[in-house]
Amino acid sequence: MTILEVDGFSLSFGGVHALRDVSLTVAEGSITAVIGPNGAGKTSLFNSISGFYRPQKGRVTLSGQDVTRVPAPRRAAMGLGRTFQNIALFRGMTVMDNVKLGAHVRMRTGPMSAMFYMGRARREEVRVRAEIEREVFDFLEIDHIRRSPVASLPYGLQKRVELARALAMRPKVLMLDEPVAGMNREEKEDMARFILDVKEQWGVTVLMVEHDMGMVMDISDRVYVLNFGQRIAGGTPAEVQANPEVIEAYLGADDMTTLRERLRGERGAA
Amino acid sequence: MDWLFFFEVSLAGLGFGALYALTGVAFVVIYKATRVINLAMGEMLMFGAYLFFGFAAGFMLPVWLAIVLALAGGALLGLTLERLVIRPLLGENPISVFMVTIGLASVLVGLVEIIWTAAPRSLPGFLPDDPIFIGDAFVAPKTFWSFIIAGVVIAVFLVLFRFWRGGVALRATASDQGAAYAMGINVPAVYSLSWGLAGMLAAGAGLLLGSIAGISSEMGFFGLTVLVVVIVGGLDSVLGALVAGLLIGWIESLAGVYLGGEYEHLVTFIILMVVLLLRPWGLFGTREIERL
Amino acid sequence: MRIGSPKETYAADESLFRTRTQWVWFGILLLSLVLYPFMANLYWLYLVCLICINIISATGLNILTGYTGQVSLGQAAFMGVGAYTVAWLDNNASTPFIMNLLAAGAVTTVVGIIAGLPSLRVKGLYLAIATIAASFILQFIFINWESVTRGTRGINIEPPTLFGVEFDNPDTFYWLVVPVTVVMLILAANLFRTRVGRAFIAIRDRDISASVLGINLPLYKLMSFAIASFYAGIAGGFYAYFYGSINPESFPLLLSIFFLAAIIVGGLGTILGSILGAVFMTLTPELLRYGVDVLEPFVHDASALLSPVRTMVFGLLIVGFLLFEPHGLAEIWRRIRRFFHLWPFRN
Numbered sequence: 028m029t030i031l032e033v034d035g036f037s038l039s040f041g042g043v044h045a046l047r048d049v050s051l052t053v054a055e056g057s058i059t060a061v062i063g064p065n066g067a068g069k070t071s072l073f074n075s076i077s078g079f080y081r082p083q084k085g086r087v088t089l090s091g092q093d094v095t096r097v098p099a100p101r102r103a104a105m106g107l108g109r110t111f112q113n114i115a116l117f118r119g120m121t122v123m124d125n126v127k128l129g130a131h132v133r134m135r136t137g138p139m140s141a142m143f144y145m146g147r148a149r150r151e152e153v154r155v156r157a158e159i160e161r162e163v164f165d166f167l168e169i170d171h172i173r174r175s176p177v178a179s180l181p182y183g184l185q186k187r188v189e190l191a192r193a194l195a196m197r198p199k200v201l202m203l204d205e206p207v208a209g210m211n212r213e214e215k216e217d218m219a220r221f222i223l224d225v226k227e228q229w230g231v232t233v234l235m236v237e238h239d240m241g242m243v244m245d246i247s248d249r250v251y252v253l254n255f256g257q258r259i260a261g262g263t264p265a266e267v268q269a270n271p272e273v274i275e276a277y278l279g280a281d282d283m284t285t286l287r288e289r290l291r292g293e294r295g296a297a
Numbered sequence: 298m299d300w301l302f303f304f305e306v307s308l309a310g311l312g313f314g315a316l317y318a319l320t321g322v323a324f325v326v327i328y329k330a331t332r333v334i335n336l337a338m339g340e341m342l343m344f345g346a347y348l349f350f351g352f353a354a355g356f357m358l359p360v361w362l363a364i365v366l367a368l369a370g371g372a373l374l375g376l377t378l379e380r381l382v383i384r385p386l387l388g389e390n391p392i393s394v395f396m397v398t399i400g401l402a403s404v405l406v407g408l409v410e411i412i413w414t415a416a417p418r419s420l421p422g423f424l425p426d427d428p429i430f431i432g433d434a435f436v437a438p439k440t441f442w443s444f445i446i447a448g449v450v451i452a453v454f455l456v457l458f459r460f461w462r463g464g465v466a467l468r469a470t471a472s473d474q475g476a477a478y479a480m481g482i483n484v485p486a487v488y489s490l491s492w493g494l495a496g497m498l499a500a501g502a503g504l505l506l507g508s509i510a511g512i513s514s515e516m517g518f519f520g521l522t523v524l525v526v527v528i529v530g531g532l533d534s535v536l537g538a539l540v541a542g543l544l545i546g547w548i549e550s551l552a553g554v555y556l557g558g559e560y561e562h563l564v565t566f567i568i569l570m571v572v573l574l575l576r577p578w579g580l581f582g583t584r585e586i587e588r589l
Numbered sequence: 590m591r592i593g594s595p596k597e598t599y600a601a602d603e604s605l606f607r608t609r610t611q612w613v614w615f616g617i618l619l620l621s622l623v624l625y626p627f628m629a630n631l632y633w634l635y636l637v638c639l640i641c642i643n644i645i646s647a648t649g650l651n652i653l654t655g656y657t658g659q660v661s662l663g664q665a666a667f668m669g670v671g672a673y674t675v676a677w678l679d680n681n682a683s684t685p686f687i688m689n690l691l692a693a694g695a696v697t698t699v700v701g702i703i704a705g706l707p708s709l710r711v712k713g714l715y716l717a718i719a720t721i722a723a724s725f726i727l728q729f730i731f732i733n734w735e736s737v738t739r740g741t742r743g744i745n746i747e748p749p750t751l752f753g754v755e756f757d758n759p760d761t762f763y764w765l766v767v768p769v770t771v772v773m774l775i776l777a778a779n780l781f782r783t784r785v786g787r788a789f790i791a792i793r794d795r796d797i798s799a800s801v802l803g804i805n806l807p808l809y810k811l812m813s814f815a816i817a818s819f820y821a822g823i824a825g826g827f828y829a830y831f832y833g834s835i836n837p838e839s840f841p842l843l844l845s846i847f848f849l850a851a852i853i854v855g856g857l858g859t860i861l862g863s864i865l866g867a868v869f870m871t872l873t874p875e876l877l878r879y880g881v882d883v884l885e886p887f888v889h890d891a892s893a894l895l896s897p898v899r900t901m902v903f904g905l906l907i908v909g910f911l912l913f914e915p916h917g918l919a920e921i922w923r924r925i926r927r928f929f930h931l932w933p934f935r936n
């Protein structure tokens with residue numbers, strides 16, 4: 028069963044073609060990875076699926092519904108959760124409030140009942156709070172930091188809080204933009220385990236962008252490769268690894284070490 | 298319709314518009330170099346005018362000397378504000394910087410009222426006052442001469458901006474600060490330069506405005522119209538400031554005469570609203586693209 | 590919560606005051622507010638009424654600017670809308686004053702939403718400038734819509750009455766404005782315990798990410814404008830009743846700057862900040878006046894200096910706080926509390 032389908036996305040910024048006729052399908056309950064050299068258009072693809080960028084051409088279907096013209100917040104409400112490449116936590120809020128914000132789309136309180144904070148508003152807050160503690164915080168092992176302001180957390184934990192926020196939404200499809208970038212080995216292993224659990228225990232479909240080939244090949248069911256905004260391959264990890272075009276794209280892009288350095292440099296600046 | 302009258306009103310409006318343009322250029326210079334929207338611009342202009350008043354009427358200095366001192370004082374004010382208040386905040390949330398300039402405006406108004414009281418005054422005349430006719434149309438001599446002077450100053454400024462080393466550094470910093478650093482441009486000096494220059498331009502505009510309309514501590518209101526001018530023209534466009542300055546001067550003048558004085562500023566702010574809704578980056582400004 | 594198991598009941602953890610000590614302090618505060626009128630003279634009651642009006646308005650502005658990040662220089666003009674609504678109803682309809690006050694809130698809310706429309710298109714500084722424009726347009730209406738506002742002559746308003754009591758003096762007015770202020774503060778604080786308040790903060794911190802996470806930006810921005818202007822409307826309504834007359838000059842741009850200064854000085858994005866800021870900014874001119882009285886015998890015409898010095902001090906406070914204490918008095922207050930909390934076991 029396909030849960031998310033992208034059909035012929037083309038997106039350009041002035042002269043830069045970030046995406047050219049990119050199509051892909053994501054099967055329900057799978058982990059699907061998108062890989063490609065820097066600047067290949069992976070984040071642009073995510074932003075287009077989210078509804079932040081509006082591709083000039085192409086359609087996107089979520090749970091069988093064409094959402095091409097649906098604005099970003101509605102897509103989130105339909106079950107499209109995500110994390111961001113450059114951590115996008117709300118710095119003025121605690122961990123708890125950040126994660127609760129993730130649950131925004133499945134809450135109902137309006138401004139009036141919010142201000143009086145009685146009855147429904149109160150019950151809803153307490154209920155969501157309890158659910159988050161039970162399902163998300165225990166699962167991701169971040170219970171101890173729930174009251175910390177997010178800005179003071181180390182990088183690895185911030186990434187985890189972002190994941191928590193996306194999970195609090197109870198998404199159908201979870202998009203992760205480079206979930207382990209910049210992490211040390213141990214943190215990476217934790218994160219890989221979380222992602223697998225999300226798929227298996229929560230039954231959430233995962234679509235992720237990742238540069239760490241080891242992890243991609245380990246946990247993905249299906250891999251798509253972008254290069255210069257074009258989809259150059261798609262298939263099982265084994266198929267993709269054997270694809271000569273992919274190998275060339277990676278080698279031809281630049282040599283790997285400078286590539287990595289550039290990546291690291293960018294992150295340091297961010 | 299009385300076309301001659303229309304023409305005269307238009308000329309008066311363009312005269313005022315030249316002052317908008319002049320102050321607008323000062324505004325744009327600051328914005329380009331430091332990305333600060335300086336809400337104290339009108340008050341800097343006022344301060345310059347009062348300095349002239351102080352030197353010429355208070356200390357009885359000769360007019361030319363008072364002018365020079367007022368311009369120098371304006372530049373000094375710009376330099377001081379930049380160094381003491383703006384620079385420590387660069388890189389902070391632009392909204393904080395914006396609010397700081399609101400605070401500075403308030404400080405300058407208070408300062409002027411403490412020294413010179415809030416009463417309106419008129420400046421010692423320094424512009425020729427023989428009546429001027431363009432064809433059959435009469436132009437108030439002060440308006441005419443301030444138009445000419447503003448035009449010359451702007452022209453000189455544009456030439457400097459284009460060819461002088463400081464102007465080139467300023468433009469380089471405006472287009473890419475990181476690259477400017479890398480090329481060995483002393484970026485902090487460029488900040489100072491931009492504020493100093495803008496302070497001087499504003500003081501000059503203050504002198505001209507004061508000689509046409511008198512001075513008062515509420516003169517800073519002029520700065521709000523200039524703000525409208527630069528937004529309509531595009532915050533980072535000198536050309537925009539020139540075109541929009543003349544345009545708004547002209548429209549205000551027509552509105553004031555044909556609709557009534559109370560409509561003068563109403564029209565300005567309605568134009569602002571329309572531009573913000575339809576084309577927030579202005580007629581000639583650069584559109585900024587948001588990234589996630 | 591200072592000590593305690595991490596798993597005490599969620600409901601308790603979600604409450605406005607988490608520890609018993611905080612509840613006790615809140616009780617003491619309420620009690621002193623009740624006792625105050627029996628100890629203070631008319632002048633000090635007048636000041637508290639004025640402070641309360643300013644707190645209401647500053648709280649509204651803080652919700653919009655401090656919490657939602659939409660800088661507004663229109664708060665005074667919005668207050669004007671509320672004040673004129675009350676004035677018009679008072680002169681043209683014999684509705685009870687509570688109705689008038691609520692109508693002031695409602696009308697101002699509608700005006701605020703309209704004035705907030707540019708926020709759908711522009712943000713940051715552009716929005717701030719749009720609110721300046723909105724405030725001029727409102728000012729123009731105050732002056733020129735003579736049939737309703739009586740133009741520059743202004744309007745007089747009869748003091749409100751309730752159950753036969755006439756609230757024509759600070760000592761009676763106190764009982765009207767203080768409870769309403771307390772309630773409105775609690776309402777504002779509640780807002781930030783819920784999804785609505787979180788959405789506001791999210792918009793302030795990262796609007797685009799917030800949108801991708803499911804927050805309808807136009808809806809919540811306008812909601813924030815609506816709430817801020819509702820508060821302004823109520824404050825303006827009180828203002829009209831309190832002073833008994835208003836005119837277009839009562840609500841200049843400078844007053845909007847005053848409120849902006851109040852929330853900067855108090856602390857952007859905290860309820861406590863709105864309170865501290867309003868208190869501080871209302872008392873500062875009084876302090877200056879006192880200073881001028883002291884100087885009077887020594888300095889020629891010292892009282893003429895009052896207004897300019899006040900203007901300058903407001904400016905200096907804005908600049909000073911933004912430069913040196915950007916989180917405002919609320920942060921200073923927190924530091925003091927922490928100090929005493931650890932005392933005497935500091936290292």
Ligand SMILES: Nc1ncnc2c1ncn2[C@@H]1O[C@H](COP(=O)(O)OP(=O)(O)OP(=O)(O)O)[C@@H](O)[C@H]1O
Pocket residue numbers: 040043044045063064065066067068069070071072112586587588
């Ligand atoms: N908002 C934008 N405006 C202009 N160009 C953009 C914008 N967003 C992306 N681009 C360009 O589109 C191309 C693809 O960028 P994108 O961020 O999607 O790459 P990516 O595959 O995610 O790279 P990385 O691995 O470095 O994250 C790049 O050339 C980038 O500069």
Ligand SMILES: [Mg+2]
Pocket residue numbers: 069070071112
């Ligand atoms: Mg990317």
